[in-house]
């Protein structure tokens with residue numbers, strides 16, 4: 397499979413159209429080697445109406461980043477189906493409203509940089525042209541930004557950028573591999589949210605990390621709020637022991 401990356405500007409044209417009429421329909425959902433982010437898992441397990449632990453056990457595999465020791469979660473490899481996504485059907489994606497960010501973005505790749513002074517995030521994009529995808533060269537009249545708006549990926553990017561900031565902080569402050577208990581904590585608080593919630597409320601997991609009562613009430617039912625708490629708690633546990641309390645507006 398050949399792959400070409402072409403940088404594009406968000407105000408530039410998006411010469412791409414994907415639809416069920418394309419001869420390649422569903423080809424991008426086969427031969428997957430796809431990492432899932434915590435927010436991807438939050439949306440998928442809620443779409444399926446199952447607990448995070450069940451989702452993780454049934455659909456994913458976990459391995460460690462070779463340099464960082466951070467948990468990396470992806471769809472469970474299934475050679476019997478040619479590593480086809482478990483959610484693809486004849487008529488397309490069965491979890492479409494809650495598909496992962498990488499599915500929404502494809503064939504765009506996104507990178508970000510964050511200003512150390514203002515915290516402002518700048519986005520950079522490239523088109524990934526692969527042989528199997530026949531959606532290129534079709535003028536839709538949309539710019540890259542307008543096309544992105546149709547993919548409803550902003551909330552995914554918001555949480556994924558927070559995750560990347562946490563990973564960058566870890567790599568800067570704790571280069572090298574995480575210890576296994578640290579990696580387990582990272583996995584629990586970010587990927588296995590329902591178990592994290594149970595351990596907060598039944599085992600007093602956040603005993604040494606103060607969370608305002610209003611936030612504590614919210615995380616009983618809101619997975620997004622729980623993920624926010626998880627991101628800061630992991631930061632606190634790994635390298636921020638002087639940061640003892642959850643701060644609602646805190647950016648990592």
Ligand code: SF4
Pocket residue numbers: 424425481482483484485488489490491492495496499
């Ligand atoms: S989640 Fe949906 S869009 Fe993404 S690979 Fe699976 S079937 Fe395709």
Ligand code: SF4
Pocket residue numbers: 413414415418419420421422423424425502503528529530531532
């Ligand atoms: S391979 Fe490309 S054009 Fe075809 S269905 Fe997938 S994203 Fe759309």
